[in-house]
Amino acid sequence: MIRTISQKEVTSVLRDKRFVLIGVIVVLLLVAAVITGIISYKQLSAERTIAQQEASNDFKDQPARHPHRMAHYGSYAFRPKSSFSFFDFGLDSYTGTMVYLEAHQQNSSNFSTVQQSGSLLRFGELTVAFVLQWLIPLLIIFLSFNTFTQEKEDATIKNLLSQGMTVGEIALGKLHGYLKVLTLILVPALLATFVFMFLANDLKFNGDFLLRLALFVAAYSIYFFIFLALCILVSAFNQYSRTALISLLAIWIFCCILLPKITANMGSLLFPAPVKAEMDALVHHAASKGIDGHNPQDKRRADLTKKLLAKYKVDSVSQLPVNIDGVIMAEGEAYSSRVYAEEFDKLADTFRKQSSISEWAGFVNPFQAIRYISMGLAGTDAAHYVHFLKAAEAYRYQLTQHLNHLQASKLKYHDKDTRLDSSHWKNYPEFEYRQPPVTFALSRHWISIAALLTWGILLLSLFRYLISRLFKP
Numbered sequence: 001m002i003r004t005i006s007q008k009e010v011t012s013v014l015r016d017k018r019f020v021l022i023g024v025i026v027v028l029l030l031v032a033a034v035i036t037g038i039i040s041y042k043q044l045s046a047e048r049t050i051a052q053q054e055a056s057n058d059f060k061d062q063p064a065r066h067p068h069r070m071a072h073y074g075s076y077a078f079r080p081k082s083s084f085s086f087f088d089f090g091l092d093s094y095t096g097t098m099v100y101l102e103a104h105q106q107n108s109s110n111f112s113t114v115q116q117s118g119s120l121l122r123f124g125e126l127t128v129a130f131v132l133q134w135l136i137p138l139l140i141i142f143l144s145f146n147t148f149t150q151e152k153e154d155a156t157i158k159n160l161l162s163q164g165m166t167v168g169e170i171a172l173g174k175l176h177g178y179l180k181v182l183t184l185i186l187v188p189a190l191l192a193t194f195v196f197m198f199l200a201n202d203l204k205f206n207g208d209f210l211l212r213l214a215l216f217v218a219a220y221s222i223y224f225f226i227f228l229a230l231c232i233l234v235s236a237f238n239q240y241s242r243t244a245l246i247s248l249l250a251i252w253i254f255c256c257i258l259l260p261k262i263t264a265n266m267g268s269l270l271f272p273a274p275v276k277a278e279m280d281a282l283v284h285h286a287a288s289k290g291i292d293g294h295n296p297q298d299k300r301r302a303d304l305t306k307k308l309l310a311k312y313k314v315d316s317v318s319q320l321p322v323n324i325d326g327v328i329m330a331e332g333e334a335y336s337s338r339v340y341a342e343e344f345d346k347l348a349d350t351f352r353k354q355s356s357i358s359e360w361a362g363f364v365n366p367f368q369a370i371r372y373i374s375m376g377l378a379g380t381d382a383a384h385y386v387h388f389l390k391a392a393e394a395y396r397y398q399l400t401q402h403l404n405h406l407q408a409s410k411l412k413y414h415d416k417d418t419r420l421d422s423s424h425w426k427n428y429p430e431f432e433y434r435q436p437p438v439t440f441a442l443s444r445h446w447i448s449i450a451a452l453l454t455w456g457i458l459l460l461s462l463f464r465y466l467i468s469r470l471f472k473p
Contacts, residue, residue, distance in 0.1 A: 005160075005173025006180065013181045019143060023185045026139050030131045030189040034196055037086035037127055045081040048097060052078040056430040064419035067406040068329060074102035075399070077392035077431045079109070082379030083209055087216065088129035090380025099389065101396035101431075103333065103403075106340035109389065128193070129374050132220055133367060134256055136186075137227045141248045143181060144231040146241040147174050148471065153241065167471045168464030171232055175463070178228055190217075212377050212438050219377070222456040223370045229459040236471045255367045263361045263368070267354030273347065283343050301328055318413050326408025330401055337397050344393075348386050355382060362451030369455070372448040376441035383444040387436055395431045402428060 013019055055076035062070060077099045085092055096109025148171075151157035160170055231248055238244040274282070308320060308327065317324045355372075362369030375381035403425070411418055442449065 002169055002173040002176065005170060006177035009174050009177030010180050013143065013177075022139060022142060026131065026135050027185055027189045029126065029135065030128065030186075031192050033126050033128045033131050034086070034189075034193045037089075038196055041081055041086035048078040048080055051098070052076070052080075052431065060422075060426045060428075062422060062425065064421050066416060066418070067326075067403040067410070067420055067424070068103070070425055071103035071329075071400050071403040074100060074396075075431070077101055077395060077433070079385075079388045080433055080435075082384070082435055084212055084216075084378040085380050087127070088374045088378035088380055089125055089127050090129075090375035090378055091382060091385060092380045093125065095385045099392045099396075101392065101399065103329075103400045104336055106337070106344070106393055106396070129371075129378070133223075133370060133374070136182075136224060137252060137256070137367075139185070140178075140182070140224065140227045141231055141245070141252060144174070144178050144228060145235060145245040145248050147171075147178075147232045147235040149235050149238055149241040149244045152239060166464075167236070167468050171236065171464065171467040175228065175232060178232075179225075182224060182228070208438050212441075215377055215438065215442075216374070219370060219373050219452060222452055223366060226366045226452075226455045226459060229463055233463075233466055236467050255365045259361060259365045260358065260368055260371070263358040264354075267357035270357065271350050271353040273350050273354070283339060304328060304331060320413070323408045323411050323413050325413060326404050326406070326411065329407060330404040333397070333400050333404060337393075341393070344389070351382060356447070359445070359447040359451075362448045363454060366452060366455045369448040369451040372445050373452060376445040376448075377438065379435055379441070381441070381444070383440070384435070387440070388433055391433050392431070399428065 055078070059070075059073070059075040062073065065073075079097050079099075081092075099109045100107045148157065151160070157170075161167070230251070234247050234251070235241075235244045238247060304327070305317060305324060308322075308324060309315070309317070312320055314320055358368050359372055362372070372381065376383065406420060406424055410420055410424075
């Protein structure tokens with residue numbers, strides 16, 4: 001009987017032209033999101049690759065110069081696009097794409113998509129994640145809001161119960177049927193996605209990519225099941241289709257619009273982040289306590305000079321086997337970098353605490369759980385952005401210290417006229433950012449993963465029991 005009810009639901013849905021029309025529209029939007037997403041990915045990826053190569057070539061092509069001038073000339077680090085960023089843009093449109101790398105300074109990233117686009121982008125973007133997280137739940141609502149209310153209104157539920165079936169078995173049959181319908185809608189769209197992905201041959205189909213793809217499918221399958229089960233439960237609780245539909249739309253608005261905004265505001269209130277001007281002043285004050293390589297009267301510089309003279313057992317800096325100017329620059333860079341790193345970690349921790357409020361809300365709202373999981377798997381969340389910034393800072397520090405070492409070992413004290421051959425920086429390795437593996441995303445979003453699994457396991461375990469308790473013939 002469960003199979004019979006399942007087939008009956010599939011037939012009834014496919015005969016409903018309104019639902020078929022809505023399903024076709026959603027599929028078209030999903031395919032359009034895939035195509036536009038991959039096209040955008042290829043374009044932005046190519047632009048950033050070219051920009052990074054030009055920045056590296058420009059640095060290497062500099063003529064013979066003083067190494068400290070090269071340190072101030074600096075270079076650029078461009079964040080490459082994640083292979084799955086076409087699926088979920090996440091924070092990519094709002095975070096910067098480029099960091100200027102220079103001595104004595106840790107710069108913030110610039111040139112986000114929002115900064116370079118019109119205000120229209122702020123209303124949202126059509127992405128695969130948007131369709132799956134927002135529109136598919138709406139499709140599920142219109143598919144199943146009258147699961148039991150229609151049976152009550154048509155007085156057919158008693159006939160089913162009189163044939164020896166329980167309410168739980170009827171619910172399972174309908175659930176199975178609706179899952180078939182969703183499969184008929186989503187599988188063609190996913191196949192089109194895979195075909196287009198293969199045509200975009202610059203995507204790297206390695207083990208990490210395929211694992212992310214499998215986790216995407218698993219996570220969204222659980223998400224759809226949760227919404228479908230909730231719709232059937234609400235329909236069992238209500239007597240009329242109209243009230244069931246209104247209740248489900250209210251749940252959708254609360255889960256997808258209101259609660260995410262509320263929790264985001266709560267995070268900002270509970271863990272306020274400093275404004276940029278205050279943080280810059282704080283960092284500048286902390287960094288000023290270190291050695292100032294540009295100030296000959298700096299007391300800390302004098303103390304370091306005494307230590308070096310004592311270490312090498314000489315009477316003047318001109319007798320040192322190293323150029324003290326380069327040593328002082330290296331010491332000052334090491335101190336200022338530690339200050340920047342400590343303050344950056346504090347700021348990143350503040351933002352992590354803010355987002356944790358929304359992640360814990362996933363135990364109340366499955367939409368927030370799938371949103372963080374999706375961004376994490378796509379590599380477009382805050383954790384991946386911070387990972388890039390730290391990689392860029394590590395490269396900046398190593399490059400600056402390399403140039404400081406050249407000044408200390410290749411030039412004489414107070415020698416500002418000698419120019420080193422360009423081969424000293426021409427052969428220095430270029431900046432190359434590698435995205436962390438999928439385990440990085442899973443470890444950063446274990447709260448959301450636990451929340452989604454909790455929802456799925458509870459509904460799967462208690463579905464028949466809840467239906468029997470909620471059902472009112």
